Amino acid sequence: MERTPPHPDVSEFDLQRVLEALVDPVRRSIVAQLGSAGADIACGGFDIPVGKSTATHHFKVLREAGLIRQYYRGTSRMNALRRAEVDQAFPGLLDALTGPHTAGSPHPEPTVRHAPPAGRPAAR
Amino acid sequence: MERTPPHPDVSEFDLQRVLEALVDPVRRSIVAQLGSAGADIACGGFDIPVGKSTATHHFKVLREAGLIRQYYRGTSRMNALRRAEVDQAFPGLLDALTGPHTAGSPHPEPTVRHAPPAGRPAAR
DNA sequence: CACACAGTTCGATCACCGTCAAACTTTGAT
DNA sequence: ATCAAAGTTTGACGGTGATCGAACTGTGTG
Incomplete structure (x- = not known):
């Protein structure tokens, strides 16, 4: 079986795609956690408020x-942040998005738009 | 009736909201055109592939x-880019997104369609 | 071997977002 | 006063994406 999934080359990086990936709070959180951890993290090692199948989707x-x-x-x-390559393709982007501050937005709030509260979705 | 719509203060800027705004190619194009023009542009002065009502939505x-x-x-x-304020809230973000190249993004970069040289409203 | 663990695949659902056309409003010009 | 120009509002529609649970697969350990 395939052990390593396909990864795009730096030359194939697409800004639109990267933005669509980073606009989701959960995914941005994953990237942020990878950045601050400074080490690779297993899928199950992240602090994210979604089920396993959804997590798989985000990682993909x-x-x-x-x-x-x-x-x-x-x-x-395991998941590793491709910082050097992303920085090369889009200088300053990661820093601006997962930087130490992201000043102006002192909102720890999840800004949950889609995610039903982990508890009881009740009706969907 | 001097209709001036509500504008958020810098202290109210929210990264999530800003990203959701900039993830749309049409809106990013608007910002890019404002940036490269260096001047304010009327709603009708942009080179965007959508109808008027949709444009209104994007500007909003x-x-x-x-x-x-x-x-x-x-x-x-008229539309003016709030560059200084955005830079203050999210340093490097605008540069990374509408910067000189944004490598890897196949953006036609519509030949700097210079908008009708609006006067100098100054202030901001 | 057998089982538990870690994650994937699948199918369905539901919300939201971008889009348009049509009707309306406001302002400037004739 | 009328007309034209420039946007806005409203309502509808379709697509995309985030989410979940259940069933499944591969891998290491006892």
Whole structure:
């Protein structure tokens, strides 16, 4: 079976795709966690408010945009931030989005637009 | 009746909202055109592939995100890029998104269609 | 081997967003 | 006063994407 999923080359990076990936709060959180951790993290090691299947979807979007690199280690799928390559393609973007501050938006609020509260969606 | 729509203050800028505004190619194009023109542009002076009502919608989104400032001038509604304020809230973001190249993004970059040289409303 | 673990695939649902056309409003010019 | 120009408002519509649960697959460990 395929052990390593397809990753785009730096020359294939597309701004539109990268933005569509980073506009989602959950995905931006993943990238931020990878950035501040300074180390690779397994899919299950992130603090995100969604189920496993949804998480898989988010990782796929990030990978296909070129923001992260995925590889297997045992039964775990590890995720690495492709910082150098993203910086090369879009200088300043990551810093502006996951920077230490992102001043002006002191909103820890999830800004949940779609996500039903983890508890009881009740009706959908 | 001097119709001046509501504009958010810099302190109210929200990264999520700004990103949602800039993820749309049409809106990013509007911002890019404003940036490269270096002058304010009337709603009808942009090179965008959508109808008037849709354009109105896009301008509203940009304005509510704090990216542009709108004011009337005769029957025309002028649009000004709030560059300084956006830069203050999110340093590097505009440069990264509408910067010189934005490599990897297949953006035709519509030959700097110079808008009708509006006067100098100054202020902002 | 057998089981638990980590993640993927699939199908369905639901919200939101971008889009348009038509009717309306406001302002400037004739 | 009329007309034209420039946007806005409204209502409808379709597509896309985020989400979930359930079933499934591959991998290491006991």
